[in-house]
Amino acid sequence: MSDIDAIPEFKTKSGDGQDVGITNLSAFASGPGIKSMAEVLAIILVAVVIIGGTEILLNVFAVPQYVLPKPSQIGLALISDFHLILPHLGYTLVELLSGFAIGAVVGLVMAAVITQFPFVEKVVTPYILLLVTTPMLALVPLLILRFGFGYTPRIIAVALAAGPMVMINAATGFRRVDPGKIALARSYGASTIQIFWKIRAPMALPMILVGLMIGSIFGLLTAVGAEMVGGGFGLGNRLTSYSSMIQMPQFFAVVLILSILGILIYVLFFLIGKKWASWEA
């Protein structure tokens, strides 16, 4: 155990473990940083201009609906066909949530364990990087061949896409050991388990949240992509189906739902980060 003999220097603020994660937290936790009512109004104004402007331009140039539907048509389709789209939103969410849960749990546990063994970590890291950089969508046709057109191949793909993202960021977090804080806990007689839960885990939390956010966004992409490859349900399937039937307003309504889903995920983790990881920003 090298920890036991290490005398901390306390020269750097939070240990010198450099963050080499996919994104850095300060950008994430500080977020868009909306401060005043004026900024909110400005953002709404821009939306109104863009949507209204598109509506007018499409009208003026009489662009046919199958090329680009007018915002108003998309809105109407969203309302009139929402009951048809809703079940598919449910299917996609089931895939996303279960695949993400599996991937996140496995990724977190692996990050926590592997960072305790520097040698194992060195050996495993290139393979995790390989998993991070390989688009898991590429495996979907194979998974479908093996598991059929149900939920299974999609959930596996989502887990494979999210897990390594969670793991690589969480590992960055767990690697940031501050010997001084561990010495502090040990001076009160802390056990290894207590040190993990009271020092290592909270120190890793900001990076874990980054991993969970990126992992869930990747999970959403992979779920929709997998649905486009095969199987008769899910928002991705709606996209292929509406576009093949040239139902462009419905097609864009689904795209709109997907954007809102992505934004909700971001906002969720932004709020969690603000609540639990703002000490680092």
Next chain:
Amino acid sequence: MNAQSSVQPKLRVRGATKVYSTGSGDLLAIDRCSLDVAPGEIVSIVGPSGCGKTTLLWSMSGLHGLTAGEVLLDGKPVKGPNPEISMVFQEANLLPWRNLDANINFPFEIKGTKPDRVWIDELLQMVGLEGFGARFPRELSGGMRQRAALVRALSFKPSVLLMDEPFGALDSFTREEMNRLVEQIWLDRPTTIVLITHSIEEAIFMSDRVVVMSARPGRVANIYPVPFPRPRSLDIMATKEVFDLTNAIKREIVGDQKSRFSTPSAPVFQAAK
């Protein structure tokens, strides 16, 4: 208290020797250090940087073991972290994700004991931090953080307080304020204190005895008594006794480093016996 227990030192270091194994061989950090600290005594340790002060203090706290020698607390060997001993680290070492209250509560969470609210409130009041419980470390000044660390260290009423350059990062005014605060707390509840510092003035103002360590491998080179009654006023720092003492200690440390550089044969790395 009978005659014998008042003679027994609170903390006794005997022949403390510590060898670190490093990539480039063994490194003898401290060599046969011996020191007795009486109950309620304040002892400072000064010495050139890297001479093994922290190594010695960590051995006293039980945070790491010795290669040879032993540390005794009330006559019993210290083999690991001990509930009677509390550490104050360089820079406050507060947990940034916890507010002040939660930071002070941290030792009790680890120990699984109940905090003595009355005592903690008294401490907070003494250091002027009452009402700051909801603040996070980043919202406190350096001095406030170190005061919070002091409260945390004393919260569970240790009988020995080990401090490793606790005020080194503070400006000199804040540092003097902290020194007086420690003395005030000590007067309120006498604790045995070992203080590492790189400020000879701080060492003299604070302690009953100043231990000077030699350059690596660290040995106890000399021990200077500082016979001023408490509470001390900053005025003692202007006396001739303190002036002479400061110079003697300074000469000892500087001279030690000079001799180290003038004798190239002096072993910097030395194998364990």
